[in-house]
Amino acid sequence: MIKVMGNRQQALLTLLLHTKTGLTVDELSRGLHVTRNAVRQHLASLGSDGLVETGISRPSGGRPEQLYVLSDKGLELFPRQYSWFAELVIDTIRDDAGDDVLKERLGRMGERVADQLLAQSQPATEPQEKVQKLARIMQEMGYNTGEAGVIDGQPVIEADNCVFHKLAMKDPEICRFDLAMMARFTDSTIDHQECMARGGNVCRFKFLPKAK
Missing domain, CATH: 1.10.10.10 (Winged helix-like DNA-binding domain superfamily/Winged helix DNA-binding domain)
Structure with a gap:
């Protein structure tokens, strides 16, 4: 910034x-x-x-x-007010197609962003390396993540700034975008342990291996 x-x-x-x-x-x-x-x-x-x-x-x-x-x-370093437009798009999708379709589309958008990020970065193979790379990308995007950590042997990202905070406070389902993006980028299952939109001090994401 x-x-x-x-x-x-x-x-x-x-x-x-x-x-x-x-x-x-x-x-x-x-x-x-x-x-x-x-x-x-x-x-x-x-x-x-x-x-x-x-x-x-x-x-x-x-x-x-x-x-x-x-x-x-x-x-892009300078502040731009996109939240009103994003809120309009989300409300329009919900009004026209319902909550279930909104959730599905938020997930698809997150996966699409992850695919774009993967195409722009050097491939990583180890789970911790993938999460560390994601943490650095999220830091650049404004999430204020710092470096990824480890809890109980599993990679963890903590973010104390949500770039969708205003939207998420109104509708926590917005988090589906982040969760889908992180899951796709790291090929992991995401345990959303704490969320600022639900009263948490940070947004904490634990990255678990996908069930085989």
């Missing part, structure tokens, strides 16, 4: 957010009140993280000026 970055990098990304066409090193230097070399260092770091990319070159009467812009990944 953008809040965990340094103040200068946050400010640089915000400047680019406000100027969709892009800014030059000199313009960023003036906007941030730092040297051009400092700007270049920040751009190199943010570029290596895939948050900033080069845009078009702008004619200047002499040597063209290189513009820098936010990447799609960089744009």
Whole structure:
């Protein structure tokens, strides 16, 4: 998330957010009140993280000026209010097709997301490795999971931030999406031991081998 970055990098990304066409090193230097070399260092770091990319070159009467812009990944760092739309979709499915169909579709959506994540990542073979990889992906998605742990010999993920918290508080069935996604990604059975939407301090997921 953008809040965990340094103040200068946050400010640089915000400047680019406000100027969709892009800014030059000199313009960023003036906007941030730092040297051009400092700007270049920040751009190199943010570029290596895939948050900033080069845009078009702008004619200047002499040597063209290189513009820098936010990447799609960089744009996603900034808060966006999707919850109202998700709530509308969920209510529409329930009203049109009923609770059972809603539950089935939430599960299918979770499995589809897991398939996309699996296609984008290096394959893991050991159960603990799969869960650890999932924990890191969930951390990037905003669940604030940290590293996976172990309880009674089985991998466990604890999340203290639910990205669907508002929806889940209204309708805990939303958790079916998470459970389906985690089960598919790790090829496990999920024991949902604690849930913030049901009054828990965290969301705790224990990963059990599938019954043969």
